[in-house]
Amino acid sequence: xxxxxxxxxxxxxxxxxxxxxxxxxxxxxxxxxxxxxxxxxxxxxxxxxxxxxxxxxxxxxxxxxxxxxxxxxxxxxxxxxxxxxxxxxxxxxxxxxxxxxxxxxxxxxxxxxxxxxxxxxxxxxxxxxxxxxxxxxxxxxxxxxxxxxxxxxxxxxxxxxxxxxxxxxxxxxxxxxxxxxxxxxxxxxxxxxxxxxxxxxxxxxxxxxxxxxxxxxxxxxxxxxxxxxxxxxxxxxxxxxxxxxxxxxxxxxxxxxxxxxxxxxxxxxxxxxxxxxxxxxxxxxxxxxxxxxxxxxxxxxxxxxxxxxxxxxxxxxxxxxxxxxxxxxxxxxxxxxxxxxxxxxxxxxxxxxxxxxxxxxxxxxxxxxxxxxxxxxxxxxxxxxxxxxxxxxxxxxxxxxxxxxxxxxxxxxxxxxxxxxxxxxxxxxxxxxxxxxxxxxxxxxxxxxxxxxxxxxxxxxxxxxxxxxxxxxxxxxxxxxxxxxxxxxxxxxxxxxxxxxxxxxxxxxxxxxxxxxxxxxxxxxxxxxxxxxxxxxxxxxxxxxxxxxxx
Amino acid sequence: xxxxxxxxxxxxxxxxxxxxxxxxxxxxxxxxxxxxxxxxxxxxxxxxxxxxxxxxxxxxxxxxxxxxxxxxxxxxxxxxxxxxxxxxxxxxxxxxxxxxxxxxxxxxxxxxxxxxxxxxxxxxxxxxxxxxxxxxxxxxxxxxxxxxxxxxxxxxxxxxxxxxxxxxxx
Ligand code: SF4
Numbered sequence: 001x002x003x004x005x006x007x008x009x010x011x012x013x014x015x016x017x018x019x020x021x022x023x024x025x026x027x028x029x030x031x032x033x034x035x036x037x038x039x040x041x042x043x044x045x046x047x048x049x050x051x052x053x054x055x056x057x058x059x060x061x062x063x064x065x066x067x068x069x070x071x072x073x074x075x076x077x078x079x080x081x082x083x084x085x086x087x088x089x090x091x092x093x094x095x096x097x098x099x100x101x102x103x104x105x106x107x108x109x110x111x112x113x114x115x116x117x118x119x120x121x122x123x124x125x126x127x128x129x130x131x132x133x134x135x136x137x138x139x140x141x142x143x144x145x146x147x148x149x150x151x152x153x154x155x156x157x158x159x160x161x162x163x164x165x166x167x168x169x170x171x172x173x174x175x176x177x178x179x180x181x182x183x184x185x186x187x188x189x190x191x192x193x194x195x196x197x198x199x200x201x202x203x204x205x206x207x208x209x210x211x212x213x214x215x216x217x218x219x220x221x222x223x224x225x226x227x228x229x230x231x232x233x234x235x236x237x238x239x240x241x242x243x244x245x246x247x248x249x250x251x252x253x254x255x256x257x258x259x260x261x262x263x264x265x266x267x268x269x270x271x272x273x274x275x276x277x278x279x280x281x282x283x284x285x286x287x288x289x290x291x292x293x294x295x296x297x298x299x300x301x302x303x304x305x306x307x308x309x310x311x312x313x314x315x316x317x318x319x320x321x322x323x324x325x326x327x328x329x330x331x332x333x334x335x336x337x338x339x340x341x342x343x344x345x346x347x348x349x350x351x352x353x354x355x356x357x358x359x360x361x362x363x364x365x366x367x368x369x370x371x372x373x374x375x376x377x378x379x380x381x382x383x384x385x386x387x388x389x390x391x392x393x394x395x396x397x398x399x400x401x402x403x404x405x406x407x408x409x410x411x412x413x414x415x416x417x418x419x420x421x422x423x424x425x426x427x428x429x430x431x432x433x434x435x436x437x438x439x440x441x442x443x444x445x446x447x448x449x450x451x452x453x454x455x456x457x458x459x460x461x462x463x464x465x466x467x468x469x470x471x472x473x474x475x476x477x478x479x480x481x482x483x484x485x486x487x488x489x490x491x492x493x494x495x496x497x498x499x500x501x502x503x504x505x506x507x508x509x510x511x512x513x514x515x516x517x518x519x520x521x522x523x524x525x526x527x528x529x530x531x532x533x534x535x536x537x538x539x540x541x542x543x544x545x546x547x548x549x550x551x
Numbered sequence: 552x553x554x555x556x557x558x559x560x561x562x563x564x565x566x567x568x569x570x571x572x573x574x575x576x577x578x579x580x581x582x583x584x585x586x587x588x589x590x591x592x593x594x595x596x597x598x599x600x601x602x603x604x605x606x607x608x609x610x611x612x613x614x615x616x617x618x619x620x621x622x623x624x625x626x627x628x629x630x631x632x633x634x635x636x637x638x639x640x641x642x643x644x645x646x647x648x649x650x651x652x653x654x655x656x657x658x659x660x661x662x663x664x665x666x667x668x669x670x671x672x673x674x675x676x677x678x679x680x681x682x683x684x685x686x687x688x689x690x691x692x693x694x695x696x697x698x699x700x701x702x703x704x705x706x707x708x709x710x711x712x713x714x715x716x717x718x719x720x721x
Contacts, residue, residue: 007695007707014693022662038631039662121631151697151707157669158640161633238637277644279699285708 001062001366002147002292004112012109015116015155019043020102027099042122042160044115045101048418054093054101055118056108060128060146060170061089061369065356068367070111072352078104083352085337085345087409087460088167089127089369090118094416116154121162121249123153123234127169129177130370133293134378136326139189140197142170142178144289145226148281152227159234163241164249166234167206170199179371181205181214181491182463184251185233190220198222203233203263204255207457211493212252215260217267223286225271228278232271236263296364296379301329306385316438317389317400322380329382333363335375335392336399336407340432343425344410345373351395358391372409372448374402405447405514406432409460413453413470414477420453422470422477427451427506434507444514447527450485463487465528466510467494479506483513483539484531497540509543516542554683555653556664556675559690561683564676566601566622566653574598580624580653583608586616594619603655606634610646622651622674627658627667636670643671661686665693669700 026036044055084092128142169180172189180186186202205214242248323332363377392398413424450464461467467482478500485494521530553564567573578599601622625635642648653674654667696704
């Protein structure tokens, strides 16, 4: 993974000193809350329903054992002994004290971590495919480019006060696990016919209100032009994006109002005009960063049969929670943060520490965070799988449900978020309870449920096979269902299937929806494929069958 | 007398804003609208001349006048409105303006001046009530930056590349 040199290190230390000074001025009454707000947001600090919330950046989801151990320490020392992994590969602390935050940031800096630009109207944490670097079909490893973008975006003097937040994702494979088509900018690594590397550039995707899929504005951008082109896009947005209405301030609204063709023209003009001054990536610069992401020192092994003579619980875990690896003798292992009855994405300090130790022993001391709020040990020897399973099971991290209906995504919702209309965590628990039978889950196969507590869509409900959105009605929590969304490879936005439902009817409606699938499916057809083939109608009818008078 | 931050030091301001009591050959900053209303008068102004742009102005608006101008002031209406940073960059890079580039307005605060100086603003007229000395210190808060920029802070890329080349030639 990327290692800070002393320049990176002195930069983050200076950043901590700056925030310490800003916090001191705020606590001394020299900076009003209104003045302090944009400054604390750019250091990941929100004021939430019960307490401040601190969002720690995990650049493109990659953590070392040492970092995860430090995170465990921090949650113990400054919080309540647990943290929450988000869909954007970050970690949130729900209960820190405002006055402690400079110390937390100083602690993070000792392990090359920070909370810079994890919130606020600026360029956010850059995300990537969680299987980056071990993917057989990969054009190139996206992470070096993510790191280059991270550095470029960090305290970018021109783009720290944008109209609205700005998210960039990079992927190196067709099957887009980084949801790059619903980011403000999506970058797809490509290799041209002559072997040159570059990116297809998508702009204007986004979830939240008026969800939109990104438009391709450049089919092929040579790698050295990456930052120059990003600057051109950001400059057009920074100059012309709307600032009068927060709901119209994302770049997708600008792209839509100008039209993708005119937007593209403006970007290309800006790119040409700024050419002599924009940063150009030098081969040495790219090499230096790429050097940090070389393949691990794998042993030369052969694939083995890890399953022979093992109990059925291990077989199920192996089938659902591990994936093929491009190196013989290895597999990638998911660490499920979706144990039934637990909050999706939550992890205790004890689990973090133990996993860090385990990763040290069996996966080169590296842990990845996925977009679905799970973790991943990317490089496990097949001969270690049984032991890894036993250890994970002991820690409550081996729920064999990856990719199944209970591997759902949920934003923090009403329990923590001050913008929420409705609770999400209780609802997730309700659904897990209803679908607690593993054989039934396995029979249903791959189904993604995504839950957001309000229109902002942090739980990505628009791109869930089954999306659930919390809405408020007459002071009560109701839920709207969407069907048919998808974020992998073929990105599609779900459609609302009918009136919203009160909380205790949601799990029942979902059960009727998946029962419809069981009745309609052709042999080995996935839920989303049946849905695409037969259309929404039968699902809609059955979902509301017992509830004709739903308001 | 008003003091400003100029080239990272606190100095007395030798410019007057339009509407202030400027001597006939004084250095005067005139709003763009005023400049357009009476171009003749301002062409013959005997002192130095500057223009004040609102944050939504375009640098194209200045092309003809730019050569005559010793100063361009960009208005930052509040701390959250970041358009001025891009306008500064465009004036320096695309329009090639080499005179004094000044940030003015309620958005020029000690927590923003570092970013402004890196976008080409070499003259910072702080919002009323701001602590000039604290703002001066804020300009020295970082000794490295990740982007190329127009102030004294060294871009990390430059340092790394220098090292790279010295390591590979020695
Ligand atoms: S979707 Fe709404 S409720 Fe959920 S975290 Fe985002 S803002 Fe909060």
